[in-house]
Each structure stands twice: as C-alpha cells, then as structure tokens.
Amino acid sequence: MQVKSDPPAVGEILLDGRRYPIHEGDTIGSCLMRAGILRLRHSMTGEVRGIFCGIGICNDCLIVVDGQPNIRACQVEASPGVRIEIAVS
Amino acid sequence: MAGRARLVVVGAGPAGLTSAAEASARGMQVTVVDEGAVLGGQFFRARQDSWAEGSPRRLGLGDADAQILLRTTVVDAPTDGVLATWSANRRIEYIEYDWLVLATGAYDRPVPIPGWTLPGVLTAGGAHALAKTNGVVPGKRMLVAGSGPFILAVADVLVARGCSVTTLEATPFTMQIAGLKAVVRDPELLRQAAGYMGRLAVRRATPRYGWTVTRIIGNERVESAIVQRVDIEWRPVPGSEKALQVDGVCLGFGFVPRLDLAQLLGCSVAYQADSSDYRLQTNAHMRTTRERIFAAGEVTGVAGVRVAHVEGRLAGLSVAREAGLVTAAEFELRQRDLSARLGKLRRAAEWIRVAFRPRPALWSLAQPPTVVCRCEDVTLEAAERALCANSADPLSVKVATRIGMGLCQGRICSPYLIEWLRAKHGYRPAAAGRPWSVRPPISPVPIGDLASHTDRRR
Numbered sequence: 294m295q296v297k298s299d300p301p302a303v304g305e306i307l308l309d310g311r312r313y314p315i316h317e318g319d320t321i322g323s324c325l326m327r328a329g330i331l332r333l334r335h336s337m338t339g340e341v342r343g344i345f346c347g348i349g350i351c352n353d354c355l356i357v358v359d360g361q362p363n364i365r366a367c368q369v370e371a372s373p374g375v376r377i378e379i380a381v382s
Numbered sequence: 383m384a385g386r387a388r389l390v391v392v393g394a395g396p397a398g399l400t401s402a403a404e405a406s407a408r409g410m411q412v413t414v415v416d417e418g419a420v421l422g423g424q425f426f427r428a429r430q431d432s433w434a435e436g437s438p439r440r441l442g443l444g445d446a447d448a449q450i451l452l453r454t455t456v457v458d459a460p461t462d463g464v465l466a467t468w469s470a471n472r473r474i475e476y477i478e479y480d481w482l483v484l485a486t487g488a489y490d491r492p493v494p495i496p497g498w499t500l501p502g503v504l505t506a507g508g509a510h511a512l513a514k515t516n517g518v519v520p521g522k523r524m525l526v527a528g529s530g531p532f533i534l535a536v537a538d539v540l541v542a543r544g545c546s547v548t549t550l551e552a553t554p555f556t557m558q559i560a561g562l563k564a565v566v567r568d569p570e571l572l573r574q575a576a577g578y579m580g581r582l583a584v585r586r587a588t589p590r591y592g593w594t595v596t597r598i599i600g601n602e603r604v605e606s607a608i609v610q611r612v613d614i615e616w617r618p619v620p621g622s623e624k625a626l627q628v629d630g631v632c633l634g635f636g637f638v639p640r641l642d643l644a645q646l647l648g649c650s651v652a653y654q655a656d657s658s659d660y661r662l663q664t665n666a667h668m669r670t671t672r673e674r675i676f677a678a679g680e681v682t683g684v685a686g687v688r689v690a691h692v693e694g695r696l697a698g699l700s701v702a703r704e705a706g707l708v709t710a711a712e713f714e715l716r717q718r719d720l721s722a723r724l725g726k727l728r729r730a731a732e733w734i735r736v737a738f739r740p741r742p743a744l745w746s747l748a749q750p751p752t753v754v755c756r757c758e759d760v761t762l763e764a765a766e767r768a769l770c771a772n773s774a775d776p777l778s779v780k781v782a783t784r785i786g787m788g789l790c791q792g793r794i795c796s797p798y799l800i801e802w803l804r805a806k807h808g809y810r811p812a813a814a815g816r817p818w819s820v821r822p823p824i825s826p827v828p829i830g831d832l833a834s835h836t837d838r839r840r
Contacts, residue, residue: 316516323516331501331520331603338759341602343501345756345794347508348424349417350489350640352789352826353499353756363789363826367508369470370419 304373315371322347322354322366325377333366334380355380386411387705389698390465390479391448392456392643395423396436396687397679397694398485402448403441404698405483408707412448413477415467417455417825423487424507425687428514436691451477458822458835459647466835468827474835481674481701484644484662485694488637488680491659491740492794494748497598497607498633499756506536506634513539521629522546525607527595528634529553530738534578534589536632541585548626549582550609552616552635553738554592561737564730570688571730596623596747598631607631616741635740638797639681645820649675653811654683657739658801660816666721668697676701685731692727696720742805745798754802755795757788765799774807776800776817789826792818 302314306324313328322344325333331343333354345353347367354366357378387410391402394416406412420427421438433440443450451467457474458466465482467475490505497503502520504512506528512518519540526537527550537549565571582588596618597608611622638659641651650671651660661683668676678697679690696717703713748754750763760783768782776799779785785799786792792799796818803809811817823832 319516323512323518326512326518326520327516333501336499336753336756336759340499340753340759341501342499342756343603344504344508344512345499346489346492346505347511348489348505349825350790351492351756351794355789363828368417 304371306371306373306375306377308377308379315373319371320367321356321358321364321369321371321375321377324371325366332379387480387707388413388478389481389483389701390415390477391483391485392416392465393423393485393487393679393681394418394421394450394452395485395487395679395690396425397487397690397697398423398483399438399441399443400436400691400694401483401485401676401678401698401701403443404695405702406443406447408698408702408705410481410702410705410707413451413479414443414448415451415454415456415465415477417453419453421450421452424511425690427511434687436687436694455825456643457825457827459643460822466822468823468825468831473831474827481676481705482647483694483697483701484647484649484670484675484677484681485679485690485697486640486643486681488639488684489793490633491635491638491797493633493635493744494752494754494762494798495596495598495633496747496749496752497600497604499753500598500600500604501602502600502604502630503598504630504632506532506632507637509630509632510536510539513543517543519543519545519630521604523628524548524630524632525595525609525626525628526550526632526634527552527593527609528632528636529740530634530636531575531734532636533632533634534575534582536634537587537589538578538581540632541582541587547582547585547587548609548628549587549589550593550595551589551591552594552612552741552744554614557614558591558737560733564733568730594618595631595633604628604630612743616743618743618747635744636738637680637684639684640793641681641816642791642793642820642824644670644677644681645816646822646824647675648672649677650814651816652814653816655811657684657735659684659797663814667700667717668693669700674704684735685728689724689727689731692720692724696724740801742801745802745805748798748802754798755783755785755788757790757794758784758786760785760795765802769807774803774809776803776809777819779803786818791820791824
C-alpha cells in the first residue's frame with residue numbers, strides 16, 4: 294500500500310495487463326506491495342504466498358519476470374517495462 | 383600487483399566491511415561479495431547516509447581499496463581457495479582467495495504458527511527493510527509480535543509510515559530486568575530504547591508484555607489474528623484469546639546466524655542450547671576451525687551491530703597478521719584493545735540475549751495442519767506421522783517427509799524442526815555440529831548456469 298513520503302515514480306512494471314509505478318530503489322516485491330498486491334505465488338499444494346523473509350532467504354516470493362521463472366520478487370530490482378506473472382503450481 | 387595476499391570477504395554488512403577496510407589498509411588485495419544492491423548489509427541498507435561506526439560512509443571503502451561485487455551470491459566452494467559466485471549479469475564466476483572472512487550475518491528466526499504462510503505475514507526484518515528502504519508496508523493495521531528490542535524498531539518504522547500498530551512482546555516485563563540492567567548502564571542503548579518507547583507511546587503502540595499471536599486468519603491474505611496472553615514460559619493462557627482485525631503481521635522472535643557457506647566450507651558450528659541456535663565457532667582472533675578462514679559478526683552469534691564491527695576489525699587485523707602485514711608487537715597491542723572492547727559489548731549483548739531468548743513453548747504454537755516447511759508444504763501432522771516409523775532426529779524426519787529439501791534448503795524450517803524435536807520428542811542436539819547437511823548450490827541458480835559450473839567442477 295502507498296504510504297507517506299514516497300519518492301517519485303521512475304517507470305512502470307506490468308502485471309495482468311495493468312501498470313504499476315516503480316519508485317527509485319524498488320524491488321519488484323516492494324513495487325507490487327505499494328499497490329496492495331501481496332499474493333505472488335501458489336505453493337506446491339496451491340496455497341497463496343507472498344513476501345515472507347524479505348531478504349532473499351526463504352524463496353517464498355518467486356515470480357515470473359519476462360517469461361523467466363523463479364525470480365525472487367524481494368531481491369530483484371524493478372526495471373521499467375518488465376512483465377510480471379504470478380506463477381501457478 | 384601480482385603476489386599480493388588476497389582476502390575475500392563474504393557479506394558487506396558492518397562486520398564484513400570493517401574487516402575489508404582493516405585488511406585493505408594493511409595492503410591486502412580485498413574483494414567483497416554481497417547479494418545486496420548496496421553496501422552495508424541488512425543494518426545499513428536503508429541507512430546509506432549514516433556515519434555510525436561500521437557504516438559504509440564512515441569506512442569510505444572505495445574501488446581503490448577493494449573490488450566490490452554487489453548483487454552477487456556465493457553458491458559453492460568447489461575447491462580450497464576458490465568460491466563460485468552467481469550474478470544475473472556475469473552468471474557463474476570464480477574468485478580465488480588466500481584468506482576468507484565469513485560475515486554472512488543472520489536472519490529472522492522462523493516460527494511456524496497457524497496462518498503464518500498467508501500473504502501479509504512477514505518476518506520483522508523483512509517488514510522493516512521494506513518500510514525503511516522502499517517506504518511500503520503490507521497493510522494499514524499492523525500486528526508486530528515477537529520478543530526482543532528489534533520489534534520496537536519495526537513498530538517504530540511502521541508507525542512512522544502511518545500504520546496503526548499493535549506491539550506484543552512475549553517476554554513478561556518482570557523477566558526483562560536483566561535486559562534493563564544492560565540498557566541503563568549503556569547510554570547508547572538507553573537513548574535508543576527511550577526514543578522507541580516515546581514514539582510508540584505517542585502513537586498508542588506501546589508493547590503489551592506477556593502477549594503473543596497464536597493464530598493468523600485470512601483467505602487470500604491476512605484479515606485478522608488471535609492474540610493471547612502467555613505465561614513466563616510463553617505458554618498461551620487458555621481463555622485469554624482476543625481477535626484483532628489486521629491487514630499484516632510481523633513476526634520477530636530474534637535472529638539466527640546464516641551458516642550455509644560456513645558449513646559448506648567445513649567450519650565447525652556449535653549449538654547454543656539456551657538461545658536455541660547454532661553459531662560459527664571462532665577463537666580469540668576470529669579464526670574458524672579451518673585454516674585461513676575467519677568470521678565476524680552475527681554469524682558467530684547474534685550480538686548486534688556494535689559487536690559486529692569490532693569483530694570485523696579484529697578479523698581483518700588477524701588476517702593481515704597471518705599474511706605478515708602487521709608486526710607481532712602492533713598486533714598484540716591492537717588485539718588487546720579490540721578484545722577489551724569486545725568483552726564489554728558482548729556482555730551487554732548477553733544480557734539482552736538471555737532476557738529475550740525463545741522459550742520452549744514457542745515450538746508448540748504450530749497446530750497439526752500448520753505448514754512447517756514452506757517450500758515443500760509439509761505439515762506438522764506429516765512430521766508427527768513420520769516419527770511413528772523413524773527416530774526423532776532431524777535427518778530422519780527430513781528424509782521421510784521432504785522437510786527442508788526445497789529451495790530454501792532448510793533455512794526456514796530447520797531451526798523449528800530441531801527445536802520442536804527437542805521440546806516435544808526428547809531430541810538432544812549435540813554441542814558441536816549441526817544435524818543438517820548443506821549442499822551446493824547454496825542459493826538457487828538457473829539450471830543452464832549450473833550446468834556450466836558442473837563442467838568446471840569435474
């Protein structure tokens with residue numbers, strides 16, 4: 294969700310045909326969280342998951358970026374124009 | 383300059399950076415490797431303008447002093463003196479070292495409770511990093527539950543971001559006397575604690591002591607949580623349940639050292655029974671049980687940033703001494719000074735560690751259907767069933783259930799599994815050696831890149 298004193302947007306990422314503004318220093322995970330998107334993945338048994346550890350340890354925030362699977366949303370910087378997909382098990 | 387002694391430092395947090403600065407100042411050829419996009423590790427990630435001791439700005443480590451490889455993960459130690467790294471740009475690369483400093487830090491102690499896999503449940507460290515670095519929070523109404531000073535820092539950054547926050551400290555206030563003694567004797571800690579408590583009081587987020595979260599509820603994300611009073615042993619008090627409407631939960635039950643690389647290198651780790659964690663063993667000079675491999679910071683036992691940077695100094699100095707770049711007399715003098723400072727700082731950290739240590743009831747919050755291994759979706763029930771046919775030790779349960787065989791390689795579930803077996807099933811961890819194997823790649827690597835590495839490894 295959006296909070297006070299955000300830096301200005303520097304580009305956009307795409308998810309399900311919608312655009313989300315990137316702010317300086319954003320990872321894909323922080324960019325999506327700003328828009329209120331917490332659900333990033335389905336686990337092996339179909340549970341919904343999102344960012345948990347936030348520091349690249351747990352691999353629970355894996356997303357698909359420009360067709361490349363298994364990208365940690367909490368670690369990878371959001372670059373303008375990338376297309377995100379939520380992986381379904 | 384061929385022939386200079388080469389030091390590789392893994393981890394660019396306060397411990398890694400100070401050891402790099404120290405060794406570089408003595409004329410070593412230093413390379414620093416870190417997964418992050420900026421220097422400073424978890425502590426200084428969002429404090430890039432800080433001038434505090436151990437901070438990137440204060441140390442002013444530049445390209446002239448060290449080769450700095452950011453966004454780079456160590457994935458293997460294929461032979462003595464070589465580390466394999468992976469990065470998105472350069473894929474697999476090898477770096478050679480004569481000496482190594484492991485400053486791999488720590489991460490939030492994972493604690494399975496019902497509902498902890500829902501989106502919107504974050505570790506305290508993760509929520510802190512997101513709020514502080516990127517200014518984002520999982521929701522407007524936040525619950526922060528755990529034990530130890532760090533939950534104050536998390537609650538503080540959340541209220542600063544406009545959240546309404548409920549803070550629950552599991553350790554009863556009366557049990558914190560030991561910790562309080564350390565705080566009042568220490569002006570820096572006192573100032574910090576007073577700052578947090580003042581700001582939290584203004585925002586009605588003052589911690590409730592002797593309370594914790596016992597269930598998180600939601601469909602696609604966190605919608606509410608059940609909080610409960612706990613006794614001095616952290617056992618939930620029946621009948622004290624209260625429901626809270628929240629959009630996010632931060633779990634902060636302290637930190638555990640990140641040991642995967644140390645273990646892969648064959649360095650000895652020790653079990654600390656009263657704080658329920660494993661730490662890398664080092665001698666008075668910060669050397670591990672392996673020649674030429676040193677360590678500093680949280681990986682040697684969680685004790686905070688002040689201990690980390692002094693350990694970093696000592697590790698860097700010791701490496702330079704072994705490389706013959708420091709005279710015996712100078713080493714002696716500086717080592718004595720650093721050790722004295724360390725002794726004092728470690729005593730303060732020890733009070734806090736003891737006061738807020740996890741109590742055994744923490745390992746009973748998970749219920750039979752609770753997923754305890756998030757990678758492989760193994761439930762507590764499945765682990766219990768495995769015990770019927772197997773002995774109550776971590777490896778047997780791992781083999782029978784696939785707990786810990788997923789992408790995180792047990793970083794999230796193994797601390798719980800070991801403590802659950804210990805608390806409920808009579809498992810006795812050995813004093814030395816962790817009952818958990820580590821295999822390369824210690825961080826996931828795209829399969830194509832891994833293939834090229836396997837060729838090289840042969």
